[in-house]
Every structure is written in C-alpha cells, then in structure tokens.
Amino acid sequence: MNKSLILISGIFIALCISSCYYDVEDELYPNTGNCDTLNITYSQTVAPIVSSNCKICHSASMAQGNVVIDTYAAIKIYADNGKLLGSLNHDSGYEPMPKNQNKLSDCNIKKISIWINQGAPNN
C-alpha cells in the first residue's frame, strides 16, 4: 500500500465511524429542542400531562366518548391498543385529541410515546 492509499483509507474509516455512530434514542425520537426525556414514568410524566389536558373530559365522572384515562389501569388500555398515540398524533383513523384543541407539544407527545414504547409501565 502506498502512502496516499493509507491516508484515503484512514479518512474513509474516520468518516464511517463518525457517520455510522448514532444514538438509537435520537433516531427513534428526533430531537425536539429542549425536551427532557430522561426518567419517564407514568406517575411523574404521563399522569400530570393527562391530568392537565385530558382529565376534564376523560375521568370516571366525565367519560366523553366512553373513554376514561385518568387512572393507570384505564389509560393502559389505550396505550396498548394504539389509540392514545394515534389520537395525540392526529393520525388518520383516530379521533384527534385533545378534542377541538391544538395537539399537545411535541415534547409531551414524545414523552408519552417513549413511555408507551417502554411497554407503558406502572411506575
């Protein structure tokens, strides 16, 4: 191998290492600015979001559309059947939520989708 070939292979390897390395979490959930997605839990993350944005229509006493999501057991059903994320993302085939309002922030949707992808644990 002559010197320039070694140099070129060196550059190629360096480029490959830098471009091939990526964080899987970033790939799945593109960065949406200053969004803290560490330590996502049901009690500390998901429940407060639901409480301030959804509970008014989806508690046991006000079950609009017959949907109750203000307890873990209740929301787990919608986390598992895809309707929670489908409606938050305003995906076709789902009723867009929160009803007649803007989508939740990208950060809040991202947090809930991470929780769902973790299996929607009761933590």
Ligand code: HEC
């Ligand atoms: C103003 C009342 C209201 C608010 C606020 C609201 N919803 Fe709803 N939701 C409804 C009604 C009514 C339905 C029944 C479908 C319809 O009529 O749109 C429904 C249906 C749903 C469904 C079933 C969707 C489907 O495709 O079957 C889910 C899941 C849901 N809501 C989640 C949420 C979440 C999560 C929030 C908070 C981010 C939220 N909702 C906020 C009124 C509301």
